[in-house]
Amino acid sequence: MKAIWNILAIFAVLNVLAVGGLLGWLGTSNRLNSERINAIRTALARTIEQEKAEAAMKEMEAKQQADEKAKQARLAEPPVTAGEKIAEQQFRDEQRQQMLLRQQQELENLRSSLLAQLAKLEEREKKLETDRKAFEAERTRLAAMDQDKQFKLALSTLENQKPKDAKLMMSALLERQEHEQVVAYLAVMEEGKRGKVLAEFVKDDSQVAADLLERLRRRGLAAPVAPPVPAAEASPTNAQRPANAAAPAQSPPAGSTSR
Numbered sequence: 001m002k003a004i005w006n007i008l009a010i011f012a013v014l015n016v017l018a019v020g021g022l023l024g025w026l027g028t029s030n031r032l033n034s035e036r037i038n039a040i041r042t043a044l045a046r047t048i049e050q051e052k053a054e055a056a057m058k059e060m061e062a063k064q065q066a067d068e069k070a071k072q073a074r075l076a077e078p079p080v081t082a083g084e085k086i087a088e089q090q091f092r093d094e095q096r097q098q099m100l101l102r103q104q105q106e107l108e109n110l111r112s113s114l115l116a117q118l119a120k121l122e123e124r125e126k127k128l129e130t131d132r133k134a135f136e137a138e139r140t141r142l143a144a145m146d147q148d149k150q151f152k153l154a155l156s157t158l159e160n161q162k163p164k165d166a167k168l169m170m171s172a173l174l175e176r177q178e179h180e181q182v183v184a185y186l187a188v189m190e191e192g193k194r195g196k197v198l199a200e201f202v203k204d205d206s207q208v209a210a211d212l213l214e215r216l217r218r219r220g221l222a223a224p225v226a227p228p229v230p231a232a233e234a235s236p237t238n239a240q241r242p243a244n245a246a247a248p249a250q251s252p253p254a255g256s257t258s259r
Helices: 002-028 034-045 048-076 082-159 163-175 179-188 191-204 206-218
Strands: none
Touching: 082 163, 082 179, 163 179, 163 191, 179 191, 179 206, 191 206
8 A cells, every 4th residue: 555655656756847947948948927828817817608608798888889889870961951862862763664675675676586586487487488379380380281281182183093002092992981981072072073982882892882971961062972773864964863763773883884
């Protein structure tokens, strides 16, 4: 037990010597004097909570002083008269009105620009539509001209054939179910040639001839046909009798193909 106390005493003496040496070094190195010692003693005399409270108090006092100075400065300024307040309000109102007018003008300019662009688009669309219709009309016209030209060429070819040969060509078209094409040719043929061609149809198949005659009637044309009559009575007038006289005939007269 005595040994422990001796050890503790030695450590205490060593600590005192260390502290004394530190203080001596601080004093000789000009890092510690009486004023700093008093400042350290004062700082250590207060707790951390006390320091925080004092700092808050000082901050509050500084704020109060600043507010008081601002109040004094406002009081030192000359008072604003009612006329000045009205003038200031009018100035603000005018600025707001000018800003609104400027915004309205910008919107109106934007609207005018959009309307102009829309008008240009509509005009361009109308022009495109007009050009398209003109193109379609021209294409239709050219197609009609070409078709009419080709049709006339084919019709001329048929009319230059013998009635029997023309009938054979038309029969080939009928076999391909092109009845309307055959009727179209018959409708515009010369009356005499049409009658001779129909007479050739009557000679081979009166039913076919009757069908063609009915189709001609439906086109609104009176298509005469050479009826079967005796050879002594065969004449251009009799060869072009009405259509209903051709139906009962089974064979044409002997000289009908020579007309």
